[in-house]
Every structure is written in structure tokens, then in C-alpha cells.
Amino acid sequence: MKNPKRPLMLAVLALGVFMSLPSWGNGMILIPAGSFRMPAFLDKTPRKVNSFYLDKHPVTNAEYLSFVEQHPEWHKSSVKKIFADANYLEYWSGDLDFDKTSGASSPVVRVSWYAARAYCASLGKRLPVIDEWEYVGQMPFKDKNDLKTVILEWYGQSSEWPLPSVMKRSANTAGIYDQHGVIWEWVEDFNSSMVTGESRADAALDRNLFCGGGASSAADPSDYAAFMRYAFRSSLQAKYTVKNLGFRCAKDKD
Amino acid sequence: MKVLKIMLGILSFNLVAGIALAKEDHHHHQEKAATPAAESVKPLKDESIYNLKSELLTVDGKKISLESLKGQPVVISMAYTSCAYACPLIISHMQQLEKELDKKGVRNVHFVLVSFDPKKDTPPVIKKYVEKRKLSKNWDFYTAESDKSPREIATLLGIKYKKIDEMDYDHSFIITVLDSEGVIKGQQSGADKDPKELAKFIKN
Numbered sequence: 149m150k151n152p153k154r155p156l157m158l159a160v161l162a163l164g165v166f167m168s169l170p171s172w173g174n175g176m177i178l179i180p181a182g183s184f185r186m187p188a189f190l191d192k193t194p195r196k197v198n199s200f201y202l203d204k205h206p207v208t209n210a211e212y213l214s215f216v217e218q219h220p221e222w223h224k225s226s227v228k229k230i231f232a233d234a235n236y237l238e239y240w241s242g243d244l245d246f247d248k249t250s251g252a253s254s255p256v257v258r259v260s261w262y263a264a265r266a267y268c269a270s271l272g273k274r275l276p277v278i279d280e281w282e283y284v285g286q287m288p289f290k291d292k293n294d295l296k297t298v299i300l301e302w303y304g305q306s307s308e309w310p311l312p313s314v315m316k317r318s319a320n321t322a323g324i325y326d327q328h329g330v331i332w333e334w335v336e337d338f339n340s341s342m343v344t345g346e347s348r349a350d351a352a353l354d355r356n357l358f359c360g361g362g363a364s365s366a367a368d369p370s371d372y373a374a375f376m377r378y379a380f381r382s383s384l385q386a387k388y389t390v391k392n393l394g395f396r397c398a399k400d401k402d
Numbered sequence: 403m404k405v406l407k408i409m410l411g412i413l414s415f416n417l418v419a420g421i422a423l424a425k426e427d428h429h430h431h432q433e434k435a436a437t438p439a440a441e442s443v444k445p446l447k448d449e450s451i452y453n454l455k456s457e458l459l460t461v462d463g464k465k466i467s468l469e470s471l472k473g474q475p476v477v478i479s480m481a482y483t484s485c486a487y488a489c490p491l492i493i494s495h496m497q498q499l500e501k502e503l504d505k506k507g508v509r510n511v512h513f514v515l516v517s518f519d520p521k522k523d524t525p526p527v528i529k530k531y532v533e534k535r536k537l538s539k540n541w542d543f544y545t546a547e548s549d550k551s552p553r554e555i556a557t558l559l560g561i562k563y564k565k566i567d568e569m570d571y572d573h574s575f576i577i578t579v580l581d582s583e584g585v586i587k588g589q590q591s592g593a594d595k596d597p598k599e600l601a602k603f604i605k606n
Contacts, residue, residue, distance in 0.1 A: 230449055385560070
């Protein structure tokens with residue numbers, strides 16, 4: 149903060165780089181405002197979501213490489229321990245070299261919440277919040293594939309490696325790719341699902357999350373899938389890196 | 403440890419030299435004296451939560467960096483002013499710890515709260531709350547310009563929270579002790595624990 153102009157300069161620079169390199173290609177899509185019903189185990193009342201921009205596909209290895217080239221503090225050899233666990237970018241062969249077998253256009257994984265956030269911030273973006281992610285995630289596919297089937301099939305599989313390229317499957321009706329079926333994704337408020345019962349409030353939420361989830365799974369398989377996502381998020385710590393956990397960025401409309 | 407001592411030696415030598423050089427410049431001299439050299443020069447440890455470049459707002463609306471808490475042990479948790487049950491309990495736990503430390507003659511500890519609810523907890527709202535709850539001069543209750551800083555501080559303290567409606571949050575009950583460099587020394591979670599036990603993590 150010694151030089152107050154620096155963040156501004158960086159922002160302008162980042163914007164310049166971003167605009168001069170349309171080949172990065174991760175276009176954003178304006179998601180219309182609307183509401184969605186939370187999975188039954190949490191809260192059945194519809195939740196409103198404002199209009200916002202969301203990356204068309206998860207951030208890829210190539211895109212993440214451009215970021216670490218500009219931000220050496222996020223090299224795998226120099227990242228601070230509190231911001232990423234020891235397996236950060238574990239599959240990359242070097243600081244500036246991702247594993248060629250996993251491909252430039254495969255989603256980047258093994259990144260912590262802090263890293264994902266720093267990436268988005270470097271482009272003037274942010275991580276989506278759970279509500280935004282789930283709202284878009286409930287939109288049906290453009291083709292006839294049934295959302296529930298795709299999700300549950302994927303949850304039932306052992307994870308694929310190397311990861312496939314992004315945008316190989318059908319987009320949803322908003323034009324968003326790969327929310328289900330390839331990787332899990334970080335969200336800004338991942339730490340808002342309680343699982344460790346530290347207070348009475350936590351305990352109540354736990355009951356909703358687990359008992360409710362278990363009970364509703366028989367009636368509605370899509371709720372079961374959502375339950376898996378909420379439970380997975382709540383098991384995370386911000387510095388964790390996971391082999392099938394990546395991210396995409398969002399942005400406010402204005 | 404030895405290396406650290408040598409480094410500190412070099413730093414204090416530099417400070418003396420710096421003051422000697424700045425003798426003519428009274429203001430500069432004062433500034434130097436106010437900032438211990440070890441704090442301003444020594445890089446942060448990797449484990450320090452002060453690596454986080456979060457910005458907070460004081461009750462007077464002044465922007466400060468999280469890193470500015472460096473220099474003395476900190477007892478930290480999160481709360482919000484319209485919280486009816488858990489937060490007053492968290493504060494009361496921290497006050498019990500303050501009393502215990504005071505009994506032991508440990509008085510250089512900074513008690514810090516960060517609001518979950520920056521939207522409603524504006525600096526004036528917090529100022530009123532701090533007065534009402536009679537928090538001592540060792541306390542600071544910070545807020546922020548947006549949800550960004552509270553969210554990232556919470557991740558480092560292992561605190562989970564969720565807005566449940568316009569008034570309330572579900573949140574963890576965790577009190578953390580940081581050393582003077584911002585490294586987590588001890589934590590206590592749950593309202594059923596004895597906060598006095600946290601005193602062992604604070605060196606006099």
C-alpha cells in the first residue's frame with residue numbers, strides 16, 4: 149500500500165492484456181437475473197440471484213499459465229504455505245510448464261481457493277458465490293441430455309485423468325459449459341456450509357445438511373447430487389488443492 | 403534461533419545507524435522511533451496470516467491493513483453487532499481471557515473482532531456497540547468495505563459463516579491466538595470450553 153497507484157496500474161495493465169488477447173477465449177456470458185430453489189435439505193424457499201457475468205468454461209491450464217507468468221508469487225515453487233497445500237499444481241512439471249498430457253485446454257486443477265481468487269482478481273473478476281453457481285447449475289442442457297443423469301453418472305465414476313478439454317460437452321441453456329461432469333469448482337463462500345458443530349446454530353445446520361440430505365435423496369436424485377456438492381464444499385479448507393477441483397470466474401454486471 | 407538473533411542484532415544496529423543519520427530531521431527521528439525496526443524490515447513468516455492483504459475499517463472509518471496488527475500477540479474472533487447469542491458469548495470468553503492475562507501481568511495483548519456483516523456494521527454502528535459492551539482500550543472491532551476481507555480472514559481462522567436472513571448469520575464459535583508475527587498459536591472452538599486455557603499460548 150506504499151504506492152497507492154500500483155493496484156490501479158496493475159488493474160489497467162491486466163485489463164489491457166485481457167482485451168488485447170481475445171485468443172484467451174474464456175468469454176463471459178451475461179446470466180439473467182432470476183431465482184432458483186435451493187436443494188430441499190437446505191431451504192425450499194426460492195432464492196433471488198441478480199444478473200451477473202460468468203465464464204463460459206472453467207479456467208484452463210493455458211489460462212492459468214498466463215496468470216502465473218505475471219504473478220511469480222503463485223509459482224508452484226514459491227507459493228506461501230498458508231495459501232496452498234503441498235500438492236498445489238502437483239501435476240505441473242515446472243513453475244511455468246503444465247503437464248502436456250493434460251492439455252492446454254483442460255481445466256486447471258490442484259489450485260487453492262486463494263489461488264483461484266487471485267487469478268480472478270487479476271482480471272478484474274471474482275469467484276461466483278454458491279447461489280450464483282447453483283442457479284446456473286440447475287439450468288438444463290441445450291441438447292436432450294438429462295441433467296440429473298449426467299451428474300449422477302459422473303459422481304458415480306472414478307475420476308478421469310488426464311482431464312478432457314473444456315467445452316467438449318453440451319452447453320446449458322445459458323451457454324455455460326462443464327459445470328457438471330468434469331471437475332468440481334471453487335466458490336467464494338465455500339466456507340458457508342457448516343459441518344463441524346461448533347455452536348448450536350452449526351448443529352442445527354448439520355441436521356439439515358445430513359439428515360435432510362439423506363432423506364430427500366430417495367425422493368429427488370437431483371437433490372442428492374446437490375447434497376454431494378454442499379457436503380464436498382463444506383469439507384474443504386481454503387488452502388486445499390484437489391485433483392478434480394478447479395474454478396471459473398464471475399463478475400458483477402456493472 | 404541463532405540466525406534470528408544475529409538478524410535482530412543487525413537490524414538494531416541499522417536502527418541505531420538510521421537514527422544517527424536522521425538526527426537533524428526531528429520528524430523522521432520520531433517516525434523511526436515509533437516503528438521498531440524488526441517489524442518494518444523482517445519479512446513475514448510463511449505461516450503468518452498477515453500474508454493476507456486484507457483491508458479493514460476502524461470504528462473511525464480509517465482503512466488499515468490486516469498486517470498492521472503485527473507487533474503484539476492478538477486474540478481474534480469474528481462477530482456482528484445484531485448477533486443475539488453466540489457473539490456476546492464469544493466476547494465474554496475473550497474478556498475472561500483478558501482478565502486472566504491481566505492477573506498474570508500480561509498486558510500487551512490486542513483483542514480483535516472482525517464483523518461478518520460489513521453492510522450493516524458500519525463504523526458508527528460498531529463504535530456504539532463497542533461503547534455499549536464496555537470493551538477495554540485493548541480491543542478493536544473492525545469492519546470492512548465489503549464481504550471480501552471478512553471472508554478471507556474467516557478462511558484462515560477456520561471460521562465458517564452463512565447469512566441466514568436479513569438479521570442473522572450461522573457461524574463458528576472459534577477464538578484464535580496469534581503471536582506477534584501473525585502465526586496461529588492456539589485455537590478454541592465451542593462455547594463449552596474454558597477460555598482461560600488459551601492463556602498458555604501467550605508468552606509474556
